Amino acid sequence: MTDTPHSTDRGATRTRHTVVVPTSIDLVSLLGPGDEHLALLEKAFDADIHVRGNRITLHGDPGEIALAERLLDELVTILRTGQGLSTETVERVLAMLRAETSERPAEVLSLNILSNRGRSIRPKTLNQKRYVDSIDKHTITFGIGPAGTGKTYLAMAKAVQALQGKDVNRIILTRPAVEAGERLGFLPGTLSEKIDPYLRPLYDALHDMIDPESIPKLLAAGTIEVAPLAYMRGRTLNDAFVILDEAQNTTPEQMKMFLTRLGFGSRIVVTGDVTQIDLPGGTRSGLKVVEEILTGVEDVVFNRLTSHDVVRHKLVGRIVAAYDDWDARPQPGPGRGSTP
Secondary structure (H helix, E strand, O other): EEEEHHHHHHOOOOOEEEOOOOOOOHHHHOOOOHHHHHHHHHHHHHEEEEEEEEEEEEOOOHHHHHHHHHHHHHHHHHHHHOOOOHHHHHHHHHHHHHHHOOOOOOHHHHEEEEEEEEOOOOOOHHHHHHHHHHHHOOOEEEEEEOOOOOOHHHHHHHHHHHHHHOOOEEEEEOOOOOOOOOOHHHHOHHHHHHHHHHHHHHHHHHHHHHHHHHHHHHHHHHHHEHHHHEHHOOOOOEEEEEEEHHHHHHHHHHHHHOOOOEEOOOOEEEEOOOOOOOOOOOOHHHHHHHHHHHOOOOOEEEEOOOOHHHOOHHHHHHHHHHHHHHHHHOOOOOOOOOOO
């Protein structure tokens, strides 16, 4: 993608560039249905943008126009990989460019972790890309962040990728069943039926990544194991990709027990959200304690995801950010936010 020599208006700080889009790029895909991507660009850069044929003329502040050109270049690069564009993609590319990161947005959003039934799983934010990269580089990776940031889903995708690439012989998925004390005993059914609701999100993610008809066979063969955390005690897990989900609901003793299950040829990913702890009052979260203990230990890495990495409905990110702001404010009274 090239641009023509630019001219700056006399006595003003506005400049004009013309970007020539390669003829191989579908302009409707680039500019969006009904020019919705184009309208987003005009709003984001406070610029006048005119399109004629495959030439896009940008008129506005020099710095903003330069950034708009980079954005168009990144979007063209993404389209060349065969991906489609959405307004969310355009917004994510823009956010990365404004953050002035060293990574190119197109490289972040084009990283293909796993493909299944015509659907590709890729990181959608810079922090997600760094999280995925650290899983490749470290034996134990912690992914800590709010709901919707993809921390468990991406870890699952990396596990399936490792299994398919024969880097490991099995996948082990585990969660603490917080209710495994008194209250669980009152539920009807067998132990398996009682704990199934706690493990259901892991099964749901598996169905997105592996052909559903093959999952029962993999479970029966032990190639994939989904079990509550208590089942990990006393074991040594060799040649496995092990994921501990909802780790904020472990006690410090449970976290130590789990991490020391690590065997040769294995990799561990621990995910959790320290703002959603369901442990009984007065019990410290193992996820909070472990960062104090293991920070700085070689081959262990902690990744933080934030409300900016939420990839669910836009409103979810706003809700998470609002709660973060509320938590940061001093609250009156001992009950903090409770109503009489």
